[in-house]
Amino acid sequence: MICSYRELGEHELTGILRNDVASFLQKHQCPKTAEHVLKVGEEARRIAVLYGADPTAAEYAGYLHDISAVFPNHVRIQVAREIGVEVLPEEEQFPMIIHQKISAYMAEDLFKITEPEILNAVGCHTTLRSKATLLDKVLFVADKMEWDQTGIPPYLEEITEQLQTSLDHAAFEYIQYLWNRRELLKVVHPWLRDAYDELRDSLNHNLGNPK
Numbered sequence: 001m002i003c004s005y006r007e008l009g010e011h012e013l014t015g016i017l018r019n020d021v022a023s024f025l026q027k028h029q030c031p032k033t034a035e036h037v038l039k040v041g042e043e044a045r046r047i048a049v050l051y052g053a054d055p056t057a058a059e060y061a062g063y064l065h066d067i068s069a070v071f072p073n074h075v076r077i078q079v080a081r082e083i084g085v086e087v088l089p090e091e092e093q094f095p096m097i098i099h100q101k102i103s104a105y106m107a108e109d110l111f112k113i114t115e116p117e118i119l120n121a122v123g124c125h126t127t128l129r130s131k132a133t134l135l136d137k138v139l140f141v142a143d144k145m146e147w148d149q150t151g152i153p154p155y156l157e158e159i160t161e162q163l164q165t166s167l168d169h170a171a172f173e174y175i176q177y178l179w180n181r182r183e184l185l186k187v188v189h190p191w192l193r194d195a196y197d198e199l200r201d202s203l204n205h206n207l208g209n210p211k
Ligand SMILES: [Fe+2]
Pocket: 065, 066, 099, 100, 125, 126
């Protein structure tokens, strides 16, 4: 088990990101995550095409979003500090949610991704954020539709339906699903709260002012 960032070492790159990410995750005993990220990459490309985002950037963000799965939950806070990633109190309480920021760091450091749009989308794929970009939302929705647990996500039908209206509707559908269960969540991440408020206001606004 890997307990620190240092222990990761270099990963040899072929230049074909899909293969590089899969071999990295397999090397570190995360074959399920490898399967998940490849599917999310494909789903993100599909949604990007639907909504005019950059399909390749979306696909890459999908491949990279969960690469920090190589670090088990209990070392994530320590790893975040080691690489200089800011740790919020909510993340300290519930370290699962810091994996988005660690993945973004690794995408740049190990996989040599330099496009800020891709790194930012990876960095907020669990919580979304205030002023989320098109690519942020594409990855957020793709990840929720291709979830990494067994069975079918309980909200899949609703998101799929909302996606026919707009990407914001689909993203909001999932955030609302979480929001309605916020008492059961260990913590509510401040970025999720911001995204909820913003999307709710903008969707309400559009409802009142049909174009
Ligand atoms: Fe994730």
